[in-house]
Amino acid sequence: MHQRVTMITLGVADILKSRAFYESLGWKPVKHEHGDGIAFFQCPGMVLALYPRDLLAADAGVPAEKKDTFSGVTLAYNVNAKDEVHAAADQARKAGAKILKEPQDVFWGGYHSYFADPDGHLWEIAFNPFTRVDEQGRFMMEGDG
Amino acid sequence: MHQRVTMITLGVADILKSRAFYESLGWKPVKHEHGDGIAFFQCPGMVLALYPRDLLAADAGVPAEKKDTFSGVTLAYNVNAKDEVHAAADQARKAGAKILKEPQDVFWGGYHSYFADPDGHLWEIAFNPFTRVDEQGRFMMEGDG
Numbered sequence: 252m253h254q255r256v257t258m259i260t261l262g263v264a265d266i267l268k269s270r271a272f273y274e275s276l277g278w279k280p281v282k283h284e285h286g287d288g289i290a291f292f293q294c295p296g297m298v299l300a301l302y303p304r305d306l307l308a309a310d311a312g313v314p315a316e317k318k319d320t321f322s323g324v325t326l327a328y329n330v331n332a333k334d335e336v337h338a339a340a341d342q343a344r345k346a347g348a349k350i351l352k353e354p355q356d357v358f359w360g361g362y363h364s365y366f367a368d369p370d371g372h373l374w375e376i377a378f379n380p381f382t383r384v385d386e387q388g389r390f391m392m393e394g395d396g
Numbered sequence: 397m398h399q400r401v402t403m404i405t406l407g408v409a410d411i412l413k414s415r416a417f418y419e420s421l422g423w424k425p426v427k428h429e430h431g432d433g434i435a436f437f438q439c440p441g442m443v444l445a446l447y448p449r450d451l452l453a454a455d456a457g458v459p460a461e462k463k464d465t466f467s468g469v470t471l472a473y474n475v476n477a478k479d480e481v482h483a484a485a486d487q488a489r490k491a492g493a494k495i496l497k498e499p500q501d502v503f504w505g506g507y508h509s510y511f512a513d514p515d516g517h518l519w520e521i522a523f524n525p526f527t528r529v530d531e532q533g534r535f536m537m538e539g540d541g
Contacts, residue, residue: 252421255439259404259471263515272514275491276397294400295533296441304515318463324517326404326444346420369417370408370449372469388440 252339257297257390258327258377262304262315266290269301281393285359296389311365311373312352320371327375329390331383333362339376340364348374397484402442402535403472403522407449407460411435414446426538430504441534456510456518457497465516472520474535476528478507484521485509493519 263269270280270290281291281298290301304323308315315321330336336354344350348366351373357363362378384390408414415425415435426436426443435446449468453460460466475481481499489495493511496518502508507523529535 252423254423254437256404256442256444259401261513261515261517265514269514272491272493276487278397278399292399294441296439297401299401318467322463322467322469323515324467324469342421346417348417368406369410369414370406370468372406 252328252342253388255297255328255384255388255390256326257329257384257388258300258375259297260300260302260307260325260327260375262307262321262323262325263301264304266301266303273299273301283392291392293391293393296387296391298390298392310357311375313373320367322372325365325373325375327377329377329379329382329384331378333378336362336364336376336378340366343374343376397473397487398533400442400473400529400533400535401471402474402529402533403445403520404442405445405447405452405470405472405520407452407466407468407470408446409449411446411448418444418446428537436537438536438538441532441536443535443537455502456520458518465512467517470510470518470520472522474522474524474527474529476523478523481507481509481521481523485511488519488521 266287278292281293292299305315308321313321340354343366350366352365354364364376366374411432423437426438437444450460453466458466485499488511495511497510499509509521511519
């Protein structure tokens with residue numbers, strides 16, 4: 252795995268309220284077609300996302316209510332092909348990660364896997380066919396960050 | 397506040413074990429003078445840090461054992477001057493953030509403040525006199541990421 256974090260997703264109780272908070276800090280969300288179900292903020296080289304906490308837990312395949320195993324934050328390692336999801340998941344497994352979700356299709360058209368690091372911090376390995384990671388490992392949803 | 401995340405810090409139980417895990421993924425830590433007390437991994441434009449969970453909570457001024465108010469993860473917004481810490485903290489306060497720590501000196505030579513977003517996600521606003529955020533908002537501790 253290359254050395255990068257392409258997305259941080261914060262689990263939130265109310266997307267509109269949380270998005271408004273970040274907008275009040277002067278941030279501008281990425282325009283997208285998914286309505287108010289998720290919010291993305293393009294940062295230099297990576298994206299901060301806001302997503303309902305219960306749906307984020309479900310995405311990772313962990314119980315939302317158990318704060319011992321779900322902190323409410325996930326990190327993502329985006330890749331540019333499905334086979335890279337498998338390669339990264341295999342490497343994480345060999346490094347001793349707990350694989351929470353084997354590589355599989357996701358409803359939004361992507362392909363992903365989840366693992367937990369030694370402290371239970373959750374990582375998604377994600378292939379999103381609508382975006383790319385560039386040669387410098389930067390993940391851009393909009394503009395140049 | 398500009399749109400950037402300059403550091404993600406993961407609270408860990410055992411720095412050496414966690415650092416070894418990320419090294420097993422192929423990552424290389426930044427060489428620094430602080431021994432095994434903290435580990436930094438330079439990513440494109442930002443840094444992933446590993447720090448003892450209890451010390452991370454103490455740094456933010458929240459109880460480490462209360463998982464309702466401390467997820468074990470903090471985000472940082474680095475700036476290039478002490479007065480920018482005040483400006484960002486003021487903006488966060490006006491946006492409705494809960495200020496957990498007013499701007500103040502830190503033992504390692506920096507100057508910082510902490511706030512919680514509407515869901516309790518913790519942000520450090522940090523001035524580190526030994527590093528800089530560049531004009532694109534990228535935070536580099538080593539090389540070009």
